[in-house]
Amino acid sequence: MHEIVIDSTSFTYGSNEVLRDINLTVEAGEFVCLLGPSGCGKSTLLRLLAGLSQPTSGSIALDGSPITGPGLDRGVVFQDYSLFPWMTAGQNVVLALEQAFPGKSKQEYRQTALEYLEMVGLADAFPKLPGQLSGGMRQRAAIARSFAINSPVLLMDEPFGALDAITRARLQDLLLQLWDQREGERKTVIFVTHDVDEALLLANRVVVLGLNPGTIKEIIPVNVPRPRIRKDLYLKEDFLALRERLVSVLHENILSELEAGQTMHAQGDGI
Numbered sequence: 001m002h003e004i005v006i007d008s009t010s011f012t013y014g015s016n017e018v019l020r021d022i023n024l025t026v027e028a029g030e031f032v033c034l035l036g037p038s039g040c041g042k043s044t045l046l047r048l049l050a051g052l053s054q055p056t057s058g059s060i061a062l063d064g065s066p067i068t069g070p071g072l073d074r075g076v077v078f079q080d081y082s083l084f085p086w087m088t089a090g091q092n093v094v095l096a097l098e099q100a101f102p103g104k105s106k107q108e109y110r111q112t113a114l115e116y117l118e119m120v121g122l123a124d125a126f127p128k129l130p131g132q133l134s135g136g137m138r139q140r141a142a143i144a145r146s147f148a149i150n151s152p153v154l155l156m157d158e159p160f161g162a163l164d165a166i167t168r169a170r171l172q173d174l175l176l177q178l179w180d181q182r183e184g185e186r187k188t189v190i191f192v193t194h195d196v197d198e199a200l201l202l203a204n205r206v207v208v209l210g211l212n213p214g215t216i217k218e219i220i221p222v223n224v225p226r227p228r229i230r231k232d233l234y235l236k237e238d239f240l241a242l243r244e245r246l247v248s249v250l251h252e253n254i255l256s257e258l259e260a261g262q263t264m265h266a267q268g269d270g271i
């Protein structure tokens with residue numbers, strides 16, 4: 001199970017209408033990427049899914065039950081990584097493990113935390129405070145924490161944004177591996193990115209949001225067989241056509257915003 005239904009969901013901060021009438025069903029085991037210009041409400045939508053805010057109107061349900069607060073059924077990587085700054089990277093992962101899998105020994109928690117930190121290339125970071133780590137390292141520690149609790153739903157907000165290209169590719173592969181670990185029991189993933197190629201590598205569907213207010217502009221299915229091999233994808237005509245289409249949907253979005261007198265920051269193909 002683990003299907004998410006976002007039903008006529010709107011959200012406002014004071015007088016700022018951030019999200020308007022979002023309707024989206026994410027099937028159990030589906031991998032959905034959210035793309036859209038800065039400020040269109042991607043992080044806000046993830047906070048709603050995480051249960052940290054409530055919709056102003058409409059509802060969000062996980063397996064038919066409204067999301068009313070945070071839960072261990074949803075692993076979250078926020079855009080600001082949100083590690084506890086007074087705890088080491090290792091302690092941050094251990095704490096999540098203690099909450100997710102109560103009743104194990106201290107040694108087991110430490111061992112598992114270390115394994116997940118090693119998985120993201122951070123074996124040496126266990127005793128370090130977040131303040132002693134680079135942005136990319138903090139990001140990886142938060143990713144290790146979200147992977148360690150092995151929740152059926154993963155909510156990730158630009159999780160690989162601060163990483164170099166090689167680490168990023170490694171973690172994309174690791175994420176797909178964890179997502180696909182048990183046949184028939186894939187995790188349900190909602191993943192925010194500004195990177196068109198990342199979205200097309202990972203997603204079953206790409207949801208493009210527009211700005212002011214945030215609405216769903218288009219949902220693009222990515223019917224590309226898996227495993228998706230990076231270097232092969234770009235040799236295929238139908239993949240290139242799909243990429244072209246996604247880029248043009250994003251650009252149309254920006255152009256219409258510019259025409260409406262909004263200021264935007266466009267970065268290459270990403271938005």
Ligand SMILES: Nc1ncnc2c1ncn2[C@@H]1O[C@H](COP(=O)(O)OP(=O)(O)OP(=O)(O)O)[C@@H](O)[C@H]1O
Pocket residue numbers: 013016018036037038039040041042043044045079
């Ligand atoms: N705590 C808050 N109080 C008031 N307004 C907020 C708050 N958080 C976000 N907003 C506003 O909500 C809108 C959407 O913000 P959000 O962070 O969801 O955008 P985003 O799509 O994630 O952008 P980015 O790509 O830059 O991360 C913006 O106009 C922002 O100013």
Ligand SMILES: [Mg+2]
Pocket residue numbers: 042043044079157
């Ligand atoms: Mg954001």
